[in-house]
Amino acid sequence: MLDPQDLVGTTIGPYRVGRLLGQGGFAWVFEAVPDQGKSVALKVLKPRYAGDIQFEKRFRNEAEVASGLQHTNIIPILDVGQADDHTYFAMPLCHDSLANLIEQRGILPEPVALRIARELTAGLSFAHGAGFVHRDIKPDNILIMQDGTTVISDFGIARTVTGYVTATGVNMTIGTPQYISPEQAQGRALDGRSDLYALGVALYKAMTGDVPFTSTDWFELARMHVEQQPMAPRKKRPDMSARFERVILRCLAKHPDDRYGSAVELEQELEEIATTSRKTDTFGKAPVSSQEYEASIARDSGSSKWLLALLAVLLVVAVAVTVVVVGR
Numbered sequence: 001m002l003d004p005q006d007l008v009g010t011t012i013g014p015y016r017v018g019r020l021l022g023q024g025g026f027a028w029v030f031e032a033v034p035d036q037g038k039s040v041a042l043k044v045l046k047p048r049y050a051g052d053i054q055f056e057k058r059f060r061n062e063a064e065v066a067s068g069l070q071h072t073n074i075i076p077i078l079d080v081g082q083a084d085d086h087t088y089f090a091m092p093l094c095h096d097s098l099a100n101l102i103e104q105r106g107i108l109p110e111p112v113a114l115r116i117a118r119e120l121t122a123g124l125s126f127a128h129g130a131g132f133v134h135r136d137i138k139p140d141n142i143l144i145m146q147d148g149t150t151v152i153s154d155f156g157i158a159r160t161v162t163g164y165v166t167a168t169g170v171n172m173t174i175g176t177p178q179y180i181s182p183e184q185a186q187g188r189a190l191d192g193r194s195d196l197y198a199l200g201v202a203l204y205k206a207m208t209g210d211v212p213f214t215s216t217d218w219f220e221l222a223r224m225h226v227e228q229q230p231m232a233p234r235k236k237r238p239d240m241s242a243r244f245e246r247v248i249l250r251c252l253a254k255h256p257d258d259r260y261g262s263a264v265e266l267e268q269e270l271e272e273i274a275t276t277s278r279k280t281d282t283f284g285k286a287p288v289s290s291q292e293y294e295a296s297i298a299r300d301s302g303s304s305k306w307l308l309a310l311l312a313v314l315l316v317v318a319v320a321v322t323v324v325v326v327g328r
Contacts, residue, residue: 050086073119097139124192
């Protein structure tokens with residue numbers, strides 16, 4: 001079986017493969033250098049999936065479609081190709097990810113989390129308007145560009161798996177158990193409000209250091225998403241503003257109708273919070289670069305039913321260990 005390290009130092013298409021950056025259920029991600037230009041992140045489909053003609057074709061097609069999502073807060077896809085049995089796409093090499101920031105700090109200052117939320121929601125508003133539902137919003141898929149801009153990655157992966165399952169009936173699911181919406185756990189139809197739920201989980205994690213629900217039993221974890229109310233974030237993070245807490249809890253509503261009606265609606269509320277903050281504080285553009293992030297930390301330190309869900313949850317349990325959407 002091919003090991004990702006076997007690809008280091010080789011050439012795939014026009015790219016010289018460098019160090020392994022990360023991997024997920026479907027692909028490996030390498031730093032790579034093209035024949036001309038600067039380093040990129042090269043996502044290479046794992047042999048198991050590259051050898052599946054239907055999956056490989058959908059992967060390339062959806063990557064090409066996703067490359068049309070041209071927005072400041074969606075990572076651009078620079079190139080899609082196939083060479084020597086390897087299917088790949090290239091994207092800009094990012095500075096960091098939300099997952100790394102949380103791992104390094106445990107929690108984020110509220111202005112930083114608010115800025116990230118606003119930029120993510122802007123990207124989701126655009127994608128949803130173009131007919132894309134991500135299905136796997138999580139800190140690993142929330143990347144930070146060299147200039148500090150927050151971007152969403154992996155829209156193409158979501159549509160690849162969804163189309164593949166529909167066409168073949170193969171038991172695969174999209175999503176990460178700690179971040180799936182109740183309707184996703186139940187196997188129901190999804191729209192953009194499912195992404196808002198996952199965004200709420202990511203913001204909960206950024207602000208408290210924890211996800212709302214944890215369990216080593218995927219069946220139990222899915223049940224929690226469907227039935228259990230999360231602990232109020234301010235019980236874990238008392239310095240958090242009540243208004244931002246309300247935003248997160250509304251995103252985490254069990255029924256889609258009780259969440260924001262759209263990412264546009266959420267985007268408007270976040271902008272109102274940011275505007276109010278600017279009037280009462282020196283809010284500005286919250287930094288996320290390493291040096292500015294340290295400075296912001298220093299400044300901050302001074303101031304359903306279960307039976308209906310059962311079949312779909314069993315599907316999540318069956319694949320959750322092996323199918324994880326590709327992160328950074």
